[in-house]
Amino acid sequence: MPAPIEDYALLSDCRTAALVSRDGSIDWLCLPRFDAPSVFGALLGDPSHGRWLLRPQDAEATVARHYLPDTFILVTRWESASGVAEVQDFLAITEDRTDVVRRIVGLSGTVEFTTELRMHFDYARALPWVRQVGTPEAPALHATAGPEAVIVRGVALVASDHAHTATFEISAGETRDLTLAWFPSFEDAPVPLDVEPAIARTRSWWQGWASSIAHEGPHRGAVVRSLLVLRALTNRDTGGIVAAPTTSLPEQFGGPRNWDYRFVWLRDAALTLEALIAHGFLEEVHHWRRWLLRAVAGEPEEVQIMYGIAGERDLAERELSSLPGYDGASPVRIGNGAVDQYQADVIGEVLVALEAARLAGLDETEFSWPLQRALIARVIAGVDRPDNGIWEIRGEPQFFTHSRVMMWAALDRGVRAVREHGMSGDAEVWAHMCDRLRAEIDERGVHPDGYFVQHYDSDEVDASLLTLPQVGYCAADDPRMLRTVERMEQTLVRDGLLMRYRTSSGVDGLEGGEHPFLACSFWLVEQYAASGRIDDARALMDRLVGLANDVGLLSEEYDVEGARHAGNTPQAFSHLTLVRAADALAGHTGRAADRR
Structure with a gap:
C-alpha cells in the first residue's frame, strides 16, 4: 500500500x-x-x-x-x-x-x-x-x-x-x-537540463516570492509555508488556483467519499485570494481576475462553480478501474460531478474577494466591474432557488443559511461598490434585495433556541455558519453566533476538532462518514479570537498547527483516532484558513468584517 x-x-x-x-x-x-x-x-x-x-x-x-x-x-x-x-x-x-x-x-x-x-x-x-x-x-x-x-x-x-x-x-x-x-x-526530446543554474533559479524564484511576506506572531513559520502552498497550487501560466494537486484520497478510509480536487473552484480560489491580498500579493489577484474573465466569458448567467486550470468547462466525473484507490478506497474519480451543481454562495465569495482587492488598491479594468455587475444579476435571478451548498451535497437542494448569507454579501458588496467607489449599477434595487434577504435569514435561518441553522426548517448547525461574522453579516459576539458556537461544541466537535456537519442527518445523500475538516477548526479559532475567547483560540491553534506533517503540510481532514491525515493533500482550504486564523490571533481581521 x-x-x-x-x-x-x-x-x-x-x-x-x-x-x-x-x-x-x-x-x-x-x-x-x-x-x-x-x-x-x-x-x-x-x-x-x-x-x-x-x-x-x-x-x-x-x-x-x-x-x-x-x-x-x-x-x-x-x-x-x-x-x-x-x-x-x-x-x-x-x-x-x-x-x-x-x-x-x-x-x-x-x-x-x-x-x-x-x-x-x-x-x-x-x-x-x-x-x-x-x-x-x-x-x-x-x-x-x-x-x-x-x-x-x-x-x-x-x-x-x-x-x-x-x-x-x-x-x-x-x-x-x-x-x-x-x-x-x-x-x-529536450536537451539535458543544466542542473546547477536550475537549482539556483528555482531557489531564487521561491525565496523571492516569499521575501515580501510580513507576519509577526507565534505561528509565522506555518503562515509562510501555507502562503507558499497557496502559490504552489496557482498555475503561473493561466492564474487558475487548484483546490489540491490530488484526486481520490479518501475522506473515509476504505469508503466512497473520494473526489478529484485538481480544478479551480471559484469559492476556494476566492478564499485563497483573500489570504494573499491580506499579505500584499495583488499580482496573483490580478492574474486570477483575468482568468475569471476568460472562464466566464460572455455568459455570466451560465457561470459554473468550478472550471479547469485554463478555464475549461467540461469536467464530467468518471470512475477509473485502472487505479484501485488509496489502500483500496474506491472508486477513483477524475472530473467532478459538482460542476453541474447550483451553489448559491459562490458568487458572494468572488465578490467579497474582489472587494478586498479593490480596497487593497487593485484598480478595476474596463471589463472587471461589468463582470461583477453581471454576477450580481445572476444572484438575483437565483434568489428563490434552493442550492447544494458550500459542501456540495448530493442530496436534495436546500435553502442553506450560509448560501443565503453569501447571496446577501454579494448584493452588499455591489451596493458599496456603487455608493463608495463610484461604480455603475442599480444600487437601490440591490439594496432592497439585500434587505429582503436579511429579513428572510433572520426569520427562517435562526432556530427558536436562538442559533443559526444549517438550512431552513432544520435544527442542525453547520461549520460554515462560522463565516457569517467574517463577511460582516453579524458580529462575532452577536448572541446568535455565540449560541451557534455553543451548539456546534455540543454536536459537531469530535475529540476537540470540528466536523463540517453531522453526516448522520442524511442531508448530503451519501453513505458513510468523514473526519474533522481542518478548515472548520481554523474558522473556530478565528471565531474564538474575534469573540474574546483568546485562550481557547490559542490552544486550538497550537493543536491544529501541530497536526501538520514534518514539512508543514496539511491535508483536507484529520483522523483523530488513527492520528493521521485524510483526504486530498495538501489542501488549499486548510492552509488558507490557517493563515486567516493566525492573522486573527495577531489582531488582524479580513473579509471586510467591519462592514456590518
Missing part, C-alpha cells in the same frame, strides 16, 4: 506537482499540468501503477527531511551504516519545460543508492514504449505513450518486468543528478 498521507511532501513548479514519500518514492506525478493523467500513480494503488523510488540500499538507513528555507526544494538526509548523503528533489522553475530533478550529494563515507523507475502513463492505463537512447557516458531512457513522452537521464537503468532499476555509490564530496523531462511525443 502507499505511504500514510502525512508522509508525503509536495514538489511544485506552479504548473504541476509531485508527491514524495519519506521513503524517497515519487508516488504521484501528473504531467505537464496538475489535472493531466498520471505518470506515477502508486498513491492510488501500488508500485505497479507507477513510481520513482530513490533511497539507500541499507534498509536500516534513517531519514530526516526539510525544505530549503521558503522553497519547495525538498532535502532528504539519509544516514546509513556506511555514510551520510542527501537527496535534493524539486520541480525546476523554467520558462518552457517540465523537469523533475533528484540530486544526490555525498556528505560523509559512502552510501549505496538504489533507484526503481516504473512508468505507467494515463492513470496506469498505458504502458510506455521504452528504449535506451544515451551513451555509456551519458545514459538516457526514452519512454513514449500516445501523446506523452519523458526522458530520464543521469544513471544507466536496466529493464526488469516493466521496471527499470540501478544501483550506484555516492561518496563524500560527490554529486549525481537524475532528471526526468516531459515533452510531447511528436517532438524531439
